[in-house]
Amino acid sequence: MLSTPALNYNLLAPILIVLGGALLGVLVEGFVARAYRARLQIIIALLTVATAFGWVISIRAAVSQTAAIDSVSTDAAGTFLQGTILVLAFVALLFFTQNDHFAPQASALPGSSEEKEATLSGVQMTEIYPLVLFAISGMLLFPVAHDLITLFVALEVLSIPLYIITGLARRRRLLSQEAALKYFLLGAYSSAFFLFGGAFLYGFSGSLSLGTIRTAAQTPGANHIFLFLGLIFVSVGLLFKVGAVPFHSWTPDVYQGAPTPVTGFMAACTKVAAFGAMFRIFVVAFGAIQSDWRPVFVAIATVTMAGGAIAAISQRDVKRTLAYSSITHAGFLLSGVIALSQIGLTSMLFYLVAYGFATIGAFGIVTLVRDSTGEVNDLNRWAGLAKKSPLVATAFSLFLLSFGGVPLTAGFIAKFSIFTAAYDSGNIAIVVVGVLSSAIALFFYLRVILIMFFKEPTDETVTVAVPSFMVSAGIGICFIATLVLGVYPDLVFNLLRLPTLLVP
């Protein structure tokens, strides 16, 4: 008799809840009148994310269990990452509520009369909410996936909705569509690389499970050529997702072209999911052969840190600047992965939280700075912003200082702990390059602060839109989190003081 395996639905529930919410959203699109859709979709999305978060809290105690026949492992690190993604997604969704970021009708050609008509009707696409929920469900699965097929499915589920919503900006439609196409093509290639690598690893070990791959790698006398090929291709797929040099070239274009609330969501949550998955894969599957891949990753991390910082200096567009800064941060985060230690993991997790809040907050503020034609991303036109709106300028400065790692912000604690992990694992080169890139990065963060505070406003200076309650709440949460975690980091670290964070 064939017995069905236990799936352990309890542990999968957060992912299923979000998927359910997404499907509900699809139904709403079909059956609810347009006038009510936007409001209903927002409520569904926020409630779904909040419920899933509640569930994650409740299964925190059930750590170190596996579900769905060992293809998902719910451990402390996994639930922490899921919780982080849900919190960040919740805050990011608050910025989606402004009703003029998304195209009224994505299928209308840019500049066509059809589009004008749709714009005049004052609607915007509400499909964006179910799409975001689908992406979130993929993100929730990615860092807890324990075999290559599940990883690949999660990767695709999180990526495909992002490709679509990247192309949905209401203004500068061509730029947005170009970004979406670029993101889609490069993303598809990188997924193919990932799949290809998975095939090699299967060929090497005869299994898709990360644990079995490790066991096979430890077997003395094994021919490692397929293992290394698999490692290389899987890494390419992952490094693309986190935007590490030399797989970063999509980042500035996509960040610039995507609707700004989407950029914030994507920049923060994708990184959390991808770094979570990356750490798990490298510890569990490739931990035994770390001496082989570590030097390469040290090189990638250093090039990423320095490259992002240097390229950011000459940027004049605030979204591109933030994109290059996110590349630098990917380099810092990689040094946590390379440390492969408990402290490396802990610091990386904290870094993701700190970086996530600052990123969403910063992009949230970008949505507010406008002129009559929409958002203004040209930094020169931000001159004297502090005079117009001291609160917005102060909040943006705090996020920038946190990116730069100035003490009493969460970013400083993050940077300190991740450098400590790198130094502890003997990678002093990373610490030195990291410190130097931080110095370069600081230059352009401070330049933005200088422009906002110390430059006289010109005629061209922009206005700051009055934020709605939702948007103010979003910025407020990010602001407080950045400050509180900088002063009292134990709030997060206490959650991570466990003997085992990650199921091997």
Added chain:
Amino acid sequence: MNLLTLTILLPLVGVLALAIAPRENTKNIKLIALGSSVITLISSLLMLTKYKFGVQGFQLVSSHSWFKVFNINYAVGIDGLALVLILLTTVLVPIVVVGGWNEAENGRWSVKTFYILILVLETFMVAVFAATDVFLFYVIFEAMLVPVYFLIGGFGRGDRGAAALKFLLYSLFGGLLMLAAVIGIFVISVHQGHASFDVTQLSHLKISHNTQDWLFLGFFIAFAIKAPLFPFHTWLPAAARSATPGTSILVLGVLDKVGTYGMIRFCLALFPEATKTFAPYIIVLALISIIYGAFLAIGQKDLNSLIAFTSISHFGFIVLGIFALTSQGITGASLYMVNHGFSTAALFLVGGWMIERRNSTQVADFGGLQRITPVMAWSFFIAGLSALALPGLSSFVSEFLVLLGTFTRYPAAAVVGTLGIILAALYVLILVQRALHGPLQEGNEDTPDLNLREKIAIAPVIVALVVLGFYPKPAIHTINPMTSQVLSQVHVSDPTPLAGK
């Protein structure tokens, strides 16, 4: 609550009061700022009653766990050096508030913002000297840059934005190097079995020679930028030209002392071997600072730059004294930090008033003020005399001790250093002659003399200069235990006197 912690937190109470005060009533705001800084001063003076003089080690200690994963504590405590520097801070802040009563009026932002920044800065300045946890020290060391950045950029004159940015970038760059070194020494403590950031425990670590050298450099460059020592000084003249007099007093008088204080507290105490390796080279840099700063001061036409360059020369003396590694040298350098604080305060205060009256920073524009405004001119003259270390004024004692301490180990360096005194006489007397004497410049005829508020502000500074000049014993007595402790940590003793050889 621990009296030291109370002193750290009191200015923040003032900040809260300012935050709720209406921004229109500027007089009220200034009074709140003054009151809060005076209460802080009283609290810091009360510490004198609890402090046991002549005893080594930290006192009034207090420690609370802050960040458990890395065993980071809010740990504060003071020894003689920290005590005198904290007192310098708490004395100077009310003087800055009274002396620069009107300097915040023409800023980019409200008067309220100015005083909030000043009081936040005071909290940081007291805390930075009190911190005995290296991480805590680092956090404050970096965080205190932010209020200064906004003080220079928001309330200064001229190209203030650029000056503020230059100041911040230099300091943050040094800070990042120090961060790498802080992480390094922490990881070593982890590997040696006891994770700690406590400065006393860290001083017991066994660190290999090579590692010591690198970690030492990480700390030293950060402090040399802060101090500022040649060739890391280029941010200072720009900052001094742009900052308001009050900000300049706090930056040069107190903030820069964090650099020289850090050299004693961290470079010497944590890395004794590296200290001995690098001491000769650092002494050369110190001598270059002394001579170079003095020569450039002679050539300056801008009053604020001139004072800034004299400070570079004086910081050369302080660093010289520290790295001579003798008891007179370190005691002298420590005392010099306090004296330089007062003499710079006097120069910037009176200089600021002259600039305010004349609306020009050019030395040549002040000619003939001696006859019109005798009190202001005499105050400036006394401040200048203290800068050139005239016997009877406080700087003389410390400069003499530094040179004496240097002579016993590096006679040649002491001889070169003495040249600095001669050059000091030159730049001060030329300045006084150009600015105060000579024919009356057009437009100076109706310059008003110091008013009562200004007299009240300058009087305590001049009293301090004279008292510390004639009776420096209590200060030296306070500093001495720290000196002998540091020297024993570096494992050096004073060289036998050359006399009788």
